[in-house]
Amino acid sequence: MNIGASTLDTDKLRKVRGLMDRGATAGEQAAARAKAERIAQQAGMTLQQALSTLDSTPSAAQSRNPFAGFDDWMESKEPGYKARTAAERAEKERKRLDRCQELLRRYGSEDAVFAPTSIEEAVRAALEPLEDPENRMWGYCEYSGGKLTPAMWEALRGAVRVPETVQEAWAAYQAHEARQDDRCAFCPDYTPYQWEEVWRDALEHLLDNLRTPSAEGIKVRLMWMREVANLGYARDMCRDIDLIDALEADFNAFVASVQSGRRTAADKAAQVRDLLGSNPGLSDREIARRAGVSPQTVGNWRRRLKPNL
Structure with a gap:
């Protein structure tokens, strides 16, 4: 056998x-x-x-x-079952095709939907030296289970701007997932390239582990936890523990800063990043007033975060 x-x-x-x-x-x-x-x-x-x-x-x-034979069995129990399910499938397909038409208007062509983004292309090129033909499951040297190696992290940081806050990681994750959803509209069984999966794994790791002890950071972390709960599959328990530890540490640090009434430079920088992420249309002067920093500081952060805003 x-x-x-x-x-x-x-x-x-x-x-x-x-x-x-x-x-x-x-x-x-x-x-x-x-x-x-x-x-x-x-x-x-x-x-x-x-x-x-x-x-x-x-x-x-x-x-x-x-x-x-399930459909036949259901039809005998509920006459009209086949017609209803056929109508539901047809409606689902109609909505998919409508979305494809909307995407064609947005992208210009189907090929453009599947074309690599600037980040995907940079990640692919950066990771190419680490490819391992023997690792047919994960594609890269010593890479397995979605856990990036130090060499992979170094390659990513040399090729793209790796998010430094939970908010930045969440925005990058949403952009990545939105592009994947667009591709799946045309090809429901679309399978990402290995470098696309590496970028997603990197963003998930950051969302699980980055420390961002601010109100906006904690809010976004909770949004990520809801996303995890709706993934449709169980993650490794250690990853969920890391996520809870990160949330708890951020919450404790945030509460301590509020109770003490003292705000450190890191607290102010976090608030600037929060405001730029949630209200990018605010002027530098207004954000500076709210965060208690200078407009020049806000301008510096705006230029630094511009690719993600």
């Missing part, structure tokens, strides 16, 4: 192979191939071996489908 074949996720591989062959762009096809290689690697197989398994057992997935 081929143990690898018994652990191969054939349903997922079959879908990904379809994208390898019929992806709308070369980028989609390449991303699908990388995903297929990871699926095969998880089963201890080469991509060729995994694909040959599909070819030799074309109906294996269907024979194991526990939901086969």
